[in-house]
Amino acid sequence: MLLRDIKNIFHNDLGKIYPKEEIDSFFYSCIEHYLKMERFILAIKPNIVLTKEEEQPLFEALAQLKKERPLQYILGVAHFMDLELKVNENVLIPRPETEELVQWVLEDANNKRSEIRELISDVRDRKSDDEKGENSNLRPSPLTILDIGTGSGCIAIALAKQLPNAKVYALDVSEEALKVAQENAKTNQVDIEFLHQSILDPGLDLEQQFDIIVSNPPYVRDLEKSKMNKNVKEYEPNLALFVPDDDALVFYRAIVQFSKRHLLKKGSLYFEINQYLGEETKSVLKAHNFSEIELRKDIFGNDRMLKGKRI
Helix, strand or coil: CEHHHHHHHHHHHHCCCCCHHHHHHHHHHHHHHHHCCCCCHHHHCCCCECCHHHHHHHHHHHHHHHCCCCHHHHHCEEEECCEEEECCCCCCCCCHHHHHHHHHHHHHHHHHHHHHHHHHHHHHHHCCHHHHHHCCCCCCCCCEEEEECCCCCHHHHHHHHHCCCCEEEEEECCHHHHHHHHHHHHHCCCCEEEEECCCCCCCCCCCCCEEEEEECCCCEEHHHHHHCCHHHHCCCCHHHCEECHHHCCHHHHHHHHHHHHHEEEEEEEEEECCHHHHHHHHHHHHHCCCEEEEEEECCCCCEEEEEEECC
């Protein structure tokens, strides 16, 4: 069959479910993944013919798309900050808003490292010649980072990749999610210590102290389910998405309480948040005496990220 005819079938079968641009994206992602063909192939070879074996995975993917299963789960991969990550129904699909959160952490972490280097340089300059020799091995301590509710590992892996000298930990309540995250860490060649724990366990206590704690916890209220697409609410893990209407900030309170014990002084706490609960989530940090609290909007203009420092 001609490849262009298969593209037309994609549009005919999916046209009532998805917009044209999204169907194009599905089709080209499939031929890239299954056939290793570039997206512009039809522009230079409009009459390319596929064998039955080549057609089969495309039509299998189409059948799943008609059921509104997310393309990332169909292909088994998602992309996040130039990383390719394995994903399945045990983990959330990484989203662009979360990339913005990671960029914020990286920006602050790099600024902090520069400040530490300048401080150490200043200390050395103030020493006498003899003392300089004794202190020539001064080095900034590696940053310690904890990602709570790591899922696919996207946040932890991206941070470990960009901050190779940092010690990164990642925690999740789901064993199946941790298996995915561990595989992604190995594939992307980063060293992360994974912890199978529940942040809602009031007895949770770790030996480590952290410079940075970051989390994209569950924050979608049950009342918001009706606004969500089928491909999200019927396929992505409810455990990682939803919270009760009457206790929507349960994870934020638990993480803030944990951070009071495990975040170093002047350490930073970063959250991805429910866009409708920005001020309410901010109030949790205020109630626990965090300082320099900042609420940021995402690329879509929604309240999406929150940061505070431990006093």
